[in-house]
Amino acid sequence: MTVTGYRDATGVVDGESDRLPVPAPGGPLALSTGPRGPRRQQRAAKPSGLLLRYIDAIRSTGGCGAVPRVGGLVQRVDYDVEQHKDYARGRALSQDQVQVWLDAFAGVLPERRPLVGLDVGSGTGRYTPALARAFGPTTGVEPSVRMREVAQAQAWASEVGYVAGSAEALSAASESADYALLSCCWHHVQDKRQAVQELGRVLRPGGRVLLRTNFRDHHPRPWWLEHFPRGYEADAAMFQPLHEVIALFTSSGWRVTSFSTVTEPSTGTRGEMLARLRLRTLSFFAQLDPQELDVGFRRLERAVAGDPDGPAPVYSEPLLALQLPGPS
């Protein structure tokens, strides 16, 4: 699973993302330069007129905190107002799905146990207890009071704790953790450079960061997304290109240990997935205007009505692992 020498072999820190190999679905990134068909499909679309107007609009209004300083374009999602109510339901994972992620994390973490872990942007604790069971004592760091409350209500063991904090200001002692997971969180981080410094501070030498995030140029295509106007474009625009994320870390002394994709087992039936999507617990839905949402859901409903009990198709999501200098 581990890929070393990634930076030199690809020249990715120069921003030449065209030279990046593509991970096979479910597999690690190979350093060979084979055919790259899938990547071509995944190339980010140029911002449309509508998107550019949207960028201008949020800039001219001061941005409601929506434009991160480095890369990505995210209409901020307020987890304390609405999202905390439905997040756990809308984004629930089956045990099989959690296990697939744990296996992927185990593949990029050192083998010794226990490992002290930070679940940064832990939300309602979808992963935190499972990380504690699999690897060792885990602290969820989460800025939203309400998301943290939901997580705390479900905390089952002394091995799991939740504290206030953010990726930019982690409430953890220097060199106190072996790894930090950021699951579906990186695109929310406003000051990414500060977050890289802060992660470097709290992790021990050789510590790992696991970024479970999408990238604008390595973006999954969930089966339901195509039904929404601007769906793929709006979703991908929230994320940085892969080379930009890698350059942020490598310029601070980190190295890439692997880039792979993970395919979760199906979320259930297409009808069940539609019911969960209606809860709008994905940041994507905050990027569309009401009319686009309306059109998208009507189209999706029509599509699902044809086969509501069919299994929701699976798709692959990226996982980038980075390591600080030092012993593993």
Ligand SMILES: C[S@@+](CC[C@H](N)C(=O)[O-])C[C@H]1O[C@@H](n2cnc3c(N)ncnc32)[C@H](O)[C@@H]1O
């Ligand atoms: C989509 S949720 C992901 C939660 C959890 N990691 C998961 O996979 O279910 C994103 C979380 O990131 C949190 N967040 C927002 N800004 C953050 C920041 N700057 N640092 C850390 N977490 C942040 C949000 O409050 C929210 O709980």
